[in-house]
Amino acid sequence: DAKTTQPNSMESNEEEPVHLPCNHSTISGTDYIHWYRQLPSQGPEYVIHGLTSNVNNRMASLAIAEDRKSSTLILHRATLRDAAVYYCILRDVKGTSGTYKYIFGTGTRLKVLA
Amino acid sequence: DSGVTQTPKHLITATGQRVTLRCSPRSGDLSVYWYQQSLDQGLQFLIQYYNGEERAKGNILERFSAQQFPDLHSELNLSSLELGDSALYFCASSVATQGYYGYTFGSGTRLTVV
Numbered sequence: 001d002a003k004t005t006q007p008n009s010m011e012s013n014e015e016e017p018v019h020l021p022c023n024h025s026t027i028s029g030t031d032y033i034h035w036y037r038q039l040p041s042q043g044p045e046y047v048i049h050g051l052t053s054n055v056n057n058r059m060a061s062l063a064i065a066e067d068r069k070s071s072t073l074i075l076h077r078a079t080l081r082d083a084a085v086y087y088c089i090l091r092d093v094k095g096t097s098g099t100y101k102y103i104f105g106t107g108t109r110l111k112v113l114a
Numbered sequence: 115d116s117g118v119t120q121t122p123k124h125l126i127t128a129t130g131q132r133v134t135l136r137c138s139p140r141s142g143d144l145s146v147y148w149y150q151q152s153l154d155q156g157l158q159f160l161i162q163y164y165n166g167e168e169r170a171k172g173n174i175l176e177r178f179s180a181q182q183f184p185d186l187h188s189e190l191n192l193s194s195l196e197l198g199d200s201a202l203y204f205c206a207s208s209v210a211t212q213g214y215y216g217y218t219f220g221s222g223t224r225l226t227v228v
Binding site: 034036042043044045046049087102103104105106107 | 118
């Protein structure tokens with residue numbers, strides 16, 4: 001399984017943008033980049049995913065480097081409710097025998113300051 | 115409510131005992147995944163079922179077993195429990211095993227072994 005590397009923790013001020021980096025230098029051509037976040041005392045929730053192009057949704061934006069060896073999750077205006085652990089995960093779109101599973105790393109703990 | 119239902123929410127049991135954790139996937143989802151999250155280990159993938167068949171195994175102990183029933187709900191059985199088995203156990207579901215389909219996680223079962 002291809003690995004991802006994220007900073008252990010980051011801080012942001014409320015109402016300011018947050019850029020959460022992820023390195024995935026061993027990414028393969030068929031790996032999708034997925035981001036999940038885990039709020040305190042809850043299960044992880046899907047945030048966004050992408051393959052090659054930058055992606056936007058109501059929660060966040062995903063900027064993918066041209067060589068795909070890194071990506072950045074962008075929260076445009078951090079709120080206190082965004083304080084969570086953010087996980088960057090690679091997922092092979094084909095898999096083998098129809099099987100695949102997410103391998104979670106340690107993620108980035110985002111602290112949002114009021 | 116994510117649509118994935120896990121019961122019970124909390125479970126306290128003694129060492130050496132056996133427990134069963136239950137997961138009902140989101141309507142229409144055929145794949146079920148089990149994860150263990152302890153304080154010092156992060157989210158560890160245990161096992162995946164797709165439409166009743168085991169599809170992938172992670173770091174699941176031999177004392178643990180799982181199954182997925184015809185109605186697609188899944189059970190994770192933990193036996194000969196040890197103090198170190200205390201953790202949050204999450205179930206997730208997805209439509210399929212391949213592709214870019216995201217996971218929907220339940221809110222977890224907190225197991226405490228005393």
